[in-house]
Amino acid sequence: MTEPREDRILAEGVHKAFGENEVLKGVSFSVAQGSATAIIGPSGSGKTTLLRALNALDVPDAGVIRVGDVEIDFSKPVSKDQLRRYRAQSGFVFQSHNLFPHKTVLQNVTEGPIVVQKQPNEQAEADAVELLEQVGLAEKRDQYPFQLSGGQQQRVGIARALALKPKVVLFDEPTSALDPELVGEVLSVIKDLAVEGWTLVVVTHEIQFARQVSDQVLFTDRGVILEKGPPAEVIGNPKEERTRQFLDRILNPL
């Protein structure tokens, strides 16, 4: 892990409601460059909405967020162009991978670089093959997603997110939809990325993973960040009662 130099994400007072349901009630946090942040918390606590706000998949109602070089004050009107530049700062890995089923593994990875970033085909393909090697799937480059296992699909999803060379990579419960024996291969890829110095934000239920890989843990509950700090503190020695209850339920389900 590299020494943090500056914040890659800075969020202040983020609010988001879906109709009457206020999901984020003023959330603030920062993510240092080259660090890995794990967001944990009960279902419905707002952790996925918080992650999606970082990519504007859900646009916040209020608050200021800076991701990479782009800062947006969501309490003011936001232009499409602003959102596009903001979104380009981060890559996103979905719970259910959302690979493009009609494109090959290689085409899934090169779609963004070639179509959006207008890179020359040869360069984009060379870079994509390198990324696929990194996630251990170079030999699957010409296969379609349906020919891959769930773990392989998710690793392609990661390569697709990395191909745009984002400042931050966001993971939305990347292993929740996987069979248990496939979880390890995906977590190990994410772990390698952390070691390489990518800035990562991971919404996860894998407490052990959060403890071993992350530099910072955010515990969300009922729309706020109840506790944040190094994993040794938040997971190893939680101060809040609700954090303890949550960890207890996860770690000792019986």
Added chain:
Amino acid sequence: MLLAALILTACGSSSNNGENPVKASGVLRVGTEGVYSPFSYHDPATGQLVGYDVDVAHAVADKLGLKVEFVETPWDAIFAALEANRFDVVANEVTINDERKQKYDLSEPYSVGEGVIVTRADDNSVKSLDDIKGKVAGETATSNWAQVARDHGARVESVEGFTQAIKLLNQGRVDLVINDSIAVYAYLAETGDKSVKIAGNTGEKSEQGFAARKNSGLLPDLNKALDELRSNGTLATISEKYLKANASGGPATPAADASESTWQLILRSLGPLAKAAITKTVPLTVISFAIGLIIALVVALARLSPNVILTNVARFYISVIRGTPLLVQLFIVFYALPELGVKIESFPAAIIAFSLNVGGYAAEIIRSAIQSIPKGQWEAAETIGLDYVGALRRIILPQASRVAVPPLSNTLISLVKDTSLASTILVTELLRQAQIIAAPKFEFFALYGTAAVYYWVICLVLSFGQGRIERRLERYVAR
């Protein structure tokens, strides 16, 4: 058929006073059936439009120093087309009566006959009009013979023309046909048909003349020309050529032609039918479908947009297109729009009507196909930086097309057959061509059957193409 009457009434008010645009243009445009032997039909040997009424129209135009241009139109649309200014006069054995005189300029008669009742040869139950009560008569809906039959208590079955009526009579689907004696004699002489007979006459003379729009200003010229042609014997000569021969029982057509078997006729029809299919039916289908798909995509996207106005406009369009008969849509584009000053030729008019129709049906197919693609695909496209159009074009539509191809193929195959409706707005497509070839020989079953085979072959080719496209689109789906 009621439609024609409806549009006719709706268009009844058009008129111009006294001025004579025909003289100005130097062309007399004549509406005629083209499938009504021996008055208006295509000579089997030459393919030329000929017949008693056609030759009289030629002679009259010559007298007036005008060029003549024929527009072939089904009888039931012929007055609507006249009103819509598709041509200047109708030359198609238009019977002169008071009702028509109120609506149209009718010339002096150029043919005179009497109304006769035709029945099957073994049917002795009809001797006069008093006997037809409760029986079924086969008549074209807007003809005065239909009115005669109704007035005497018969139920009228609408047919497309006299030859079809006789066919139905032969098949026992109608009990009688009332028509002009000249037409009946012509039919009997031509076919040697012994299964039907003239059972009685209606006791009324029928006089046939040209019909023009009310206040057309054409009548003095037309009547003067007819008078001259009558007195110098020209009408008699033409009548001799087409009608007297029939009355005498001799063959109306050359001997070689009369001996032509049904199979020879079908064989001879293959070329013209193929030409009609290739130059009209296939282009109509392909062009309309392509334009229709573009309309459908735009409408589907409007339907899916968050903009309430767009959504409702799209809904209204789809509702109107799906809720009204295609035939009405064709008639509105072709016959009603000219009333508003928009005159469109028949082929483009057909393209417009079919495209709009396909647009309405395909829009719902495309909309549901787009909606069948998971939201995660839109989101994934967004996260790699694609905008709405990019996501639609590169991610959503390629996947939606897999869902849409089978139902869209249905629409396309229906369209192939629907193009036959274009015959009602003067497009000589496959079915119309079959009618034209069949009419002089009264061989409707053989020609319609041949046309059906052509339609079927086109649809077979399309089904084959559908299979190939589906296999290609299935390549990324687990089986």
